[in-house]
Amino acid sequence: MNIAFPDINMLVILPLIVIFGSALALLLIDLFFIPAGNKKITGYLALAGLLFTGLAGVPLWGMEESSFSGMVVVDTFALTLNVIFIIIAAITIIISLDYLPRQGIEQGEFYPLILFATGSFVLLAQSTNLILIFLGIELLSITLYVLTGFAYPRLSSEEAAMKYLLLGAFAAGFFVYGIALIYGETMTVDLNQIRLYLTELESSSTAAVPGPTLLLIGGALVLIAFSFKIALVPFHMWTPDVYEGAPTPVTAFMSVGTKGAALAALIRIVTIALPTVQDAWVPVLAVLAAATMIVGNVGAVAQTNVKRMLAYSSVGHAGYIVLGVVAMSAHGIEAFLFYLLAYSLTNLGAFAVIIVLEQRGESAWSLDDFSGLGQRQPMLAVAMALFMLSLAGVPPTAGYLGKFFVFAAAWESGLGWLVLIGVITSAIAIFFYLRIIVRMFMHEPVRDVQPALHRSITWTIAVAAGAVLLFGFMPNLFIDLAQRSVIALGG
Amino acid sequence: MLEAYLPIFVLFLFALFVAVFVISFSALLGPQKPGERKLKPYESGMEPIGQAIRRFPVKFHVVAMLFILFDIEVVFFLPYALVFRELSVYGLAVMGVFFLILVVGFVYEWKKGALQWE
Numbered sequence: 001m002n003i004a005f006p007d008i009n010m011l012v013i014l015p016l017i018v019i020f021g022s023a024l025a026l027l028l029i030d031l032f033f034i035p036a037g038n039k040k041i042t043g044y045l046a047l048a049g050l051l052f053t054g055l056a057g058v059p060l061w062g063m064e065e066s067s068f069s070g071m072v073v074v075d076t077f078a079l080t081l082n083v084i085f086i087i088i089a090a091i092t093i094i095i096s097l098d099y100l101p102r103q104g105i106e107q108g109e110f111y112p113l114i115l116f117a118t119g120s121f122v123l124l125a126q127s128t129n130l131i132l133i134f135l136g137i138e139l140l141s142i143t144l145y146v147l148t149g150f151a152y153p154r155l156s157s158e159e160a161a162m163k164y165l166l167l168g169a170f171a172a173g174f175f176v177y178g179i180a181l182i183y184g185e186t187m188t189v190d191l192n193q194i195r196l197y198l199t200e201l202e203s204s205s206t207a208a209v210p211g212p213t214l215l216l217i218g219g220a221l222v223l224i225a226f227s228f229k230i231a232l233v234p235f236h237m238w239t240p241d242v243y244e245g246a247p248t249p250v251t252a253f254m255s256v257g258t259k260g261a262a263l264a265a266l267i268r269i270v271t272i273a274l275p276t277v278q279d280a281w282v283p284v285l286a287v288l289a290a291a292t293m294i295v296g297n298v299g300a301v302a303q304t305n306v307k308r309m310l311a312y313s314s315v316g317h318a319g320y321i322v323l324g325v326v327a328m329s330a331h332g333i334e335a336f337l338f339y340l341l342a343y344s345l346t347n348l349g350a351f352a353v354i355i356v357l358e359q360r361g362e363s364a365w366s367l368d369d370f371s372g373l374g375q376r377q378p379m380l381a382v383a384m385a386l387f388m389l390s391l392a393g394v395p396p397t398a399g400y401l402g403k404f405f406v407f408a409a410a411w412e413s414g415l416g417w418l419v420l421i422g423v424i425t426s427a428i429a430i431f432f433y434l435r436i437i438v439r440m441f442m443h444e445p446v447r448d449v450q451p452a453l454h455r456s457i458t459w460t461i462a463v464a465a466g467a468v469l470l471f472g473f474m475p476n477l478f479i480d481l482a483q484r485s486v487i488a489l490g491g
Numbered sequence: 492m493l494e495a496y497l498p499i500f501v502l503f504l505f506a507l508f509v510a511v512f513v514i515s516f517s518a519l520l521g522p523q524k525p526g527e528r529k530l531k532p533y534e535s536g537m538e539p540i541g542q543a544i545r546r547f548p549v550k551f552h553v554v555a556m557l558f559i560l561f562d563i564e565v566v567f568f569l570p571y572a573l574v575f576r577e578l579s580v581y582g583l584a585v586m587g588v589f590f591l592i593l594v595v596g597f598v599y600e601w602k603k604g605a606l607q608w609e
Contacts, residue, residue, distance in 0.1 A: 024592065024595045027595060027599060028595060028598065028599070031598070031599060031602050031603075032602070
């Protein structure tokens with residue numbers, strides 16, 4: 001029998017096959033074999049699925065190939081991001097293991113949903129086609145809508161899910177309309193083809209031929225949709241409410257994973273398709289980044305709810321990460337990758353500390369709950385202080401180096417004013433990060449909060465704190481990888 | 492060129508004539524005995540007048556989701572039916588994988604009791 005296989009390299013989508021396959025299998029295993037009340041097993045199996053996904057990346061290492069008519073690509077950039085995404089998902093699952101039963105919201109679906117969301121991150125990091133990027137964004141959004149409302153019947157969680165769904169659907173509309181306009185101009189949704197179209201247009205351009213107007217309008221609409229997902233000002237309105245209402249592990253997952261995946265796709269779009277029209281989009285993105293840094297950090301100053309404060313701070317950090325994209329240079333992409341890793345570890349660690357302090361029924365999110373933590377739980381307080389210092393960008397933490405790299409990249413690209421705003425807003429940010437440290441070490445305990453320190457979460461916090469310090473002292477451990485990723489991008 | 496459309500034009504005129512003829516003559520000659528049921532826009536179905544916001548069984552949303560599952564399936568299977576000879580065994584394998592993913596969703600729904608009405 002003659003089976004005609006089309007010329008498709010299935011190896012390219014191996015990580016995707018593994019992660020979606022394990023998510024589907026996990027859904028069924030959980031349904032048939034895992035008894036209710038013992039859903040931790042599902043969590044452990046999900047960790048195994050993540051491990052396999054990571055292993056699937058090993059034979060692809062160093063490969064640079066695209067497949068499915070140029071829709072999917074595998075390169076060092078994608079594989080490096082995959083590693084970061086797997087770390088994010090693994091930490092999220094570990095910090096959920098005890099949190100979900102304690103809050104009375106333990107259901108097996110949580111872990112397959114995290115796997116599906118992580119799969120969409122991987123998809124976003126690998127796609128070079130607007131339709132596929134849209135698919136990734138939708139998959140990411142739909143799983144996150146469900147995860148946001150996972151604390152049902154807590155009202156704030158339902159409210160958050162509803163807000164996220166309504167605004168997210170709106171953003172999806174912008175994205176599709178943008179793709180339609182880009183297709184109208186270029187007759188393709190493939191990023192490489194769009195680049196070819198633009199180079200041809202530029203070479204044949206005379207005064208009589210107008211520029212790619214439709215493409216620019218479409219690109220602006222796509223940028224709006226991305227700004228919504230990354231939470232760039234003025235499309236950040238949903239962020240504090242959704243981050244506050246969602247179950248804390250989901251907030252942690254969203255605040256780092258979504259930003260990383262959406263920015264990875266945005267980087268593919270701007271570096272592959274739109275480098276010739278830099279003059280049009282770089283100023284727009286620069287202004288968005290500036291507004292994000294200002295609003296995020298100034299907004300956080302006024303918050304007394306720690307979870308809400310971290311939500312505003314994550315808006316501010318989105319601004320800093322975007323600096324790496326705006327720089328439009330090899331150093332910029334490197335800085336983006338390093339910042340993403342540093343910020344992910346730090347933020348997940350900080351949220352893990354909040355989870356430890358969070359009790360069922362009452363939320364330990366007010367500043368008072370941190371008062372005197374230094375006396376009662378010195379190690380926990382030291383770890384939290386380290387995460388706060390890293391978020392503020394104080395040496396010798398990874399957060400400091402991340403900030404330094406993005407500022408340096410933006411400075412090299414002649415965006416001095418943006419760096420100035422970044423430095424000023426970082427100074428503002430130190431105020432509210434230090435406030436928590438002051439509460440922990442210089443105030444007497446106000447309320448008696450029993451920290452739920454289980455072994456898994458204690459180790460997670462310790463490892464995250466260790467990694468934050470490690471990358472603060474030895475950034476070259478990761479920078480080499482980031483440099484090779486940039487070469488893969490052709491940056 | 493345009494004369495090719497003449498029959499359609501004739502049909503259009505004929506339809507217009509029949510419609511006007513039937514409605515006007517039944518209005519002129521027919522007996523007029525209006526009743527509550529006769530004056531409703533639809534003879535059967537939901538009550539047309541009432542509160543705009545009212546409760547309805549949430550079970551219907553499960554039906555809607557089930558519908559999407561099978562609807563998508565049909566949307567993808569129909570084009571496949573047209574070309575499945577050219578795609579041969581490879582196409583069958585790909586559609587098998589697609590079907591498997593759908594079945595996972597269906598099994599999940601079934602096991603969760605979404606198909607039980609009461």
